[in-house]
Amino acid sequence: MDIKELFAKQEEMKRKNLNAKAEKESEITKVMTFYIGDQVYGIEIPSVIEIIGVPHITVVPGIPYYIKGIINVRSKVVPVIDMRSRFGKEEKEYNERTNTIIIEEGGVSVGVIVDEVIGVIPVYAKNIANSPDRIGVNDNKFIKYLLEMQDGIKLVLDVAKLIYDGDMYLSEE
Amino acid sequence: MAKVEPGMEAMVDVYIFETTALLEQLDEILLRTEKANEFTEEDINEIFRIMHTVKGSSAMMGFENLQKLAHKGEDMFFIIREAPEKMTDVGFVYDLVFQMSDLFKAEIDMIQNDDDYQPTDFSEMIGKLEKGAKMLKGELDEVEAQDAAAASGVAPAAAAIDAAPDCTTVRVFFEDGCKMENIRAFMLINNVKESVDDVEIVKYVPEDIESNQDSANVIIDNGFLLSFRAPDVKAVLAAIEGSLNVQSYEVIDSAAAALAPAAAPAPAPAAAPASASAAPADAAAAAAPAPAAAKPAEKPKSAEPAKAAAAPSGGGKQSLISVNLQKLDQLHDIVGEIITTESMVISNPELEGLRLESFTKSARELRKLTADLQDTVMSIRMVPLTGPFQKMNRIVRDMKVKLNKDVELVIEGDTTEVDKSIVDNLNDPLMHLVRNAMDHGIEENVEDRIAAGKPAKGTITLSAMSSSGEVIITIADDGAGIDTDKVLSKAERNGLLTKPASEYSEREIQNMILLPGFSTNEVVTEYSGRGVGMDVVKSNLSKMGGSLLVESKKGEGTSFIIKIPLTLAIVDGMEIMVGDAEFTVPISVIKESFIVKHDQILNDTRRGEMIMIRGVCYPMLRLNEKFGLPSEVNDIEDGIVLLIESENRGICLFADKLIGEQQVVVKPFPKYLSQYDIKGQGLSGCTIMGDGSISLIIDVNTLIGSR
Secondary structure, eight states: EEEEEHHHHHHHHHHHHHHHHHHHHHHHEEEEEEEEEEEEEEGGGGGGEEEEEOOOBBTTSSSSSEEEEEEEETTTEEEEEEEEHHHHOOOOOTTTOOEEEEEEEEEEEEEEEEEEEEEEEOOOGGGGGGGGGGGOTTOTTTTTEEETTTTEEEEEEHHHHHHHSOOOOOOOO | OOOTTTTTTHHHHHHHHHHHHHHHHHHHHHHHHHHHHHHHOHHHHHHHHHHHHHHHHHHHOOOOOHHHHHHHHHHHHHHHHHHHHHHOOTTHHHHHHHHHHHHHHHHHHHHOOOOOOOOOOHHHHHHHHHHHHHEEEEEEEHHHHHHHHHTTTOOOOOOOOOOOOTTTEEEEEOOOOOHHHHHHHHHHHHEEEESSSTEEEEEEETTTTOOOOOOOHHHHOOEEEEEEOOHHHHHHHHHEEEESSEEEEEEOHHHHHHHHHSSSSSSOOOOOOOOOOOHHHHHHHHHSSOOOOOOOOOOOTTHHHHOOOHHSSSSSSSOOOOOOOOHHHHHHHHHHHHHHHHHHHHHHHHGTOOOHHHHHHHHHHHHHHHHHHHHHHHHEEEEETTTHHHHHHHHHHHHHHHHHHOOOOEEEETOOOOEEEHHHHHHHHHHHHHHIIIISOOOSHHHOOOOOOOOOEEEEEEEEEEETEEEEEEEEOOSSOOOOHHHHHHHTTTOOOOGGGGGGOOOHHHHGGSSSSSSOSSOOOOOOSSOOHHHHHOOOOHHHHHEEEEEEEEETTEEEEEEESSSSSSSEEEEEEEEEEEEEEGGGEEEEEEOOOOOGGGEEEETEEEEETTEEEEEEEHHHHHHHOOOOOSSSTTTTEEEEEEEEEEEEESSSSSEEEEEEBBBBOOGGGGGOSGGGGGGEEEEEOOOSSSSEEEOOHHHHHHH
């Protein structure tokens, strides 16, 4: 590779960085979206460690019904929560689309089992609805904020509450 | 951690570690000498050395308050060194020094743990120490005059460098603004002593570099004068030149010059030793040009402890290093993973059915090596119980005075080694139990003891021994023993009884004192009896896999018996299947495993299934029912029964099948689950098996208790 080529490459990199920067200025964060039932939920990307299928779950006695047990994620023992059951929905059998999202907050890791992971979307300030209170459907204290996107409303989960709130699903209804 | 001068952060850990160790050493010497009522010169020198090092390093770290405190402590021992018998004759000295050491420890603790560390003002304690020093001196007329100068912080005017014939004197200047010139000078002396073999430091000016901060200013103004005698003068000069922060030096008085003292220009008037009021600057200035007062060449006193201080830190012979515990934990985790991965490789299902002679051989070799590796890592983490045991001496000593009880603490087997993490957690339970023995165990009145035919002096025995993977620590007193009637009535009052009072055995009653919310002492004392405690001790111990038992004989005394595992991390386990879940039962509790026939089973309507083995009836616990796991094995003849025993109680567990024996690395349950009482279900942790599945480790004690 000669100097010219290197130079061109550098220029290109710079341009890319600039573009990325411009985009970033309005983009707040990225959110991973997934289905629980028919509703689309999301978790902010910084909290997501990895996404796996549903591995063998070891049942642990003495814990709430929605914590399905513990799994081995690369030599780490992680508890898994079934989100359907956590939100008071009817449980359904896991299939090849079912995913476990490993999330972490403050050094505590938890796996959440969701029906299907959709993808990652960028979030801009304009997308965020003011308050969860405005929408009566499905609101609960684990929701951090609502996203009003063109393809529908997405509920972004509050990972800290999900992990640290021992007092479980409390419907506002 | 506290904020310190930039560049010093890395030193704080070392400072804390060293100072803590020194303070513990100080406590130990004080306790020993107080007990023996004897104070040797060696002890004093040792204390002097400790105070001195603490002072020096505190100054180095910029903890001025600690430095001052240590300085005052040093002053006091300076007086005692002149008259050691005062140490034992005058009672308040011990109390004062102990108080000082406590303040020190508290401060160090703050430095270690407090982010917004603010230096504590020790002026009260310093005042006390000064007063103590004065009181000591008041009784020591002959040395008073001599000490007055030292105690008031003014240097005894050592005016001149003596003109011993074959001496070389140099004047050293340190770099501008390098700070703490007095300490630098002290380090310079050490450096010279270390790097040149047979050098003899004859004298240095200012003399009080170790004890007087103001001497730093003197050094800045006049330089540091050092007079030494050595066969190889050049080597010494090289050492001086190579010392830290030395800007320049000049030889102002060589051996030749000393031989002709008359030729020395402008002989300065000798500052008499008595003129204590002379400002150090004056004295040094007077001394600067040339040697004057030909005092007998006497080794400065302060050099002695300094030399002692240099000895342990001097390189060469050191065979110990201090390692960050985190690194050890990391190493430990990695070894755990290696062992897991090793069995993943060796018992890989893809190898099944293959004839692999050399592979098997190498695998065996590997297994042996990893086992060795694991043992070594374990042994690194093993520390003797001496530390926590010795600390109890202090508690007994303090309480003896406060409670006015004459008690002796006997320590046995303190060299028994246990895992570091266990030792760290052992301090609180031990302290509580020893306090309890002092407060409640030993009789209030000496008359009661004599009436019972016991010696007037009470004895508390703290002993440790290891037996089959466990360490047994006993705290025994020869006091009045537990009054079972009193305990029973108290338990009844507090509603702790679960069956009619008459049905309790003596042992059961004795162990009631370990129940939450139980305290027989009517009056809350400073030390124990708040009604919390014994149950906290018990739960603290059970957190690290230990147990607590009480044995008591009325009139003869009480023993608290702690049993803790040698290590927490690795367990020899038996793998069993229940439904599709795998469990680990610690091998140490398994007595036997067998298949039972229907006719061996008794069915008691009240207590459920029982099994008779060699005349003893054991309750039967079906693990699938206990843990709510669906299992195809429900007929007792199809599965397997394990007889497990712990703390003299037995139970039979019914499982689907045995898989085999395996060493497992214990992992705690994830933090997220700590809000639920999994332990109460009879599970103590989990482990990752060779195939990546998770096995739950059965906690036998809870399981036995639940049935």
